[in-house]
Amino acid sequence: MSMxxxxxxxxxxxxxxxxxxxxxxxEEIEDTQVEKGTxxxxxxxxxGIWLKSFEGTNILCDLWCGTGKRSHGNGLMKKGHQMxxxxxxxxxxxxxxxxxxxxxxxxxxxxxxLVVTHIHSDHLDINTAxxxxxxxxxxxxxxxxxxxxxxxxxxxxQEKTIIVKPGDEIKIKDINIxxxxxxxxxxxxxxxxxxxxxxxxxxxxxxxxxxxxxFETSGGxxxxxxxxxxxxxxxxxxxxxxxxxxxxxxxxxPRGITDKVTSVDMLRMAESxxxxxxxxVHYDIWSxxxxxxxxxxxxxxxxxDRLKYDFKPYIWQVGGKFTYPTNKxxxxxxxxxxxxxxxxxxxxxxxxxxx
Numbered sequence: 116m117s118m119x120x121x122x123x124x125x126x127x128x129x130x131x132x133x134x135x136x137x138x139x140x141x142e143e144i145e146d147t148q149v150e151k152g153t154x155x156x157x158x159x160x161x162x163g164i165w166l167k168s169f170e171g172t173n174i175l176c177d178l179w180c181g182t183g184k185r186s187h188g189n190g191l192m193k194k195g196h197q198m199x200x201x202x203x204x205x206x207x208x209x210x211x212x213x214x215x216x217x218x219x220x221x222x223x224x225x226x227x228x229l230v231v232t233h234i235h236s237d238h239l240d241i242n243t244a245x246x247x248x249x250x251x252x253x254x255x256x257x258x259x260x261x262x263x264x265x266x267x268x269x270x271x272x273q274e275k276t277i278i279v280k281p282g283d284e285i286k287i288k289d290i291n292i293x294x295x296x297x298x299x300x301x302x303x304x305x306x307x308x309x310x311x312x313x314x315x316x317x318x319x320x321x322x323x324x325x326x327x328x329x330f331e332t333s334g335g336x337x338x339x340x341x342x343x344x345x346x347x348x349x350x351x352x353x354x355x356x357x358x359x360x361x362x363x364x365x366x367x368x369p370r371g372i373t374d375k376v377t378s379v380d381m382l383r384m385a386e387s388x389x390x391x392x393x394x395x396v397h398y399d400i401w402s403x404x405x406x407x408x409x410x411x412x413x414x415x416x417x418x419x420d421r422l423k424y425d426f427k428p429y430i431w432q433v434g435g436k437f438t439y440p441t442n443k444x445x446x447x448x449x450x451x452x453x454x455x456x457x458x459x460x461x462x463x464x465x466x467x468x469x470x
Contacts, residue, residue: 134216140434141222144173147436154334155438158431160214161237161400162341162364168332170289176230176328176339180220180242183210183401195309197301202371211402217434220246227251228287231258232341233302233325234265237400241269248275257285257292260323280322290332293356297325298346301374327352335359335439338388342397344373345380349387358388360439365395365411366404378410382418385426392443394429412446 140157149155149169157165163178190207192199198208220243229247231239239262247254248271256266256276263276277285279294286292302325303318329352330337338352338361352358363384366375375397376384385393398406408430415428427446431437435448442448464470 134219136215136217136219136434138219138222140218141224143436145224149334149438150441152334153438153441154332154337155436156337157436158396158433159218160216160433162232162339162362162396164337164339164362164396165218166290166330166332166337168289169334171225172288172290173226174228174230174287174290174292174330175223175226175243175247176330177232177238177341178218178220178229178243179237179240179400180216181212181236181240183212184208193309195306195311197305198372198374200304200306200313201301201373204371209403212400213402213405214399214433221250223247223250225251226254227290228255228257228285228292230292230328231256231262232328232339233259233297233299234261234305235302235342238341239265244269244271255285255287259294259326262324279326281326290330293329293331294326295329295352295356296346296348297321297327297341298343298348299325299341300344301342329356329358337439338362338390340364340376340384342374343376345376345383347387349384353387353389358390359443360392360394360437361385361388361390362394362396364397365406365408366398366401367406369403375404375406378406378414381411381428382415382424385428386422386424390426392429392439393426394431394437396431399433 144157144165147155149167151169155167159165159178161179164176166174188207192204192207198204223246226247244266256271257279260278263278266276267273281294281296283294284291303321304313325341327341327343328339336357336359338358340363342364361384363376363381365381368375381393381395395408395411398408411428412430429445430447432448
């Protein structure tokens, strides 16, 4: 094929390379037949999860298809940003996206519901909403009140949306979705009006802006904590529901900021929820919150015998698949390495012992 640099443009480069994984993961998910007695899910980056049941139901949660900072700008934080409100910071947050796009949202098929935990834009995404709306005519859009109002403002028909609050249960085919209390204090200081002063005011109603979810399936129950911080209420959820796997927003908080769950509190969350597996997410996406998830594993090893932990941590990779209970005793994910058909046919080298 003849190539010429004069035929190359920025637009052609973008279309030929983005999303970086093309439809590779879309195809894998579509082709996967989940075994009876199990449930599978794929990590899509940040807290984005694709969940697929044995019965073939597909639920998409918190898929975000956007970017972080793309310019130094004027070097200042956007007025009224939640991090500014939290700590009075003035300098721009250097939150660069560090993960590639592992799924093509506009090739999404057969999604029965798009479920979103809360109002922040790295969870509530217009590209994902558009793709699901255009490609999945039967899909429901499920979220707390402010999430649904955002979807409506984007043009999602009201009849496709379902507002949930803690205690609500929605049946999507064979999967029962339970909305539970969220504990996202960063969301409570999020306000679109940069001129509004929150000091001295009553906080927002958390139930209208954020919820956690429990996905009850025939193969196991998955608890998605969104961006919740650690809360004593996790123990209440653990008392009231059977939870097999819990996902939490883990990260290394910069000085003066409390936005992500620490390694110790990831373990506390799993213990309180009576989970069998705890999986950290979100630490992958922002350059200024990146953390090493193996810290969780090491602390778990240090404590597990003395505290009689009845759960294990699982260190995932974006784009990877986790199946419960098949992978419940694994401590770490690794992608299929290939080459298991080595020497199925004769190799072709200059001489036998070339390599």
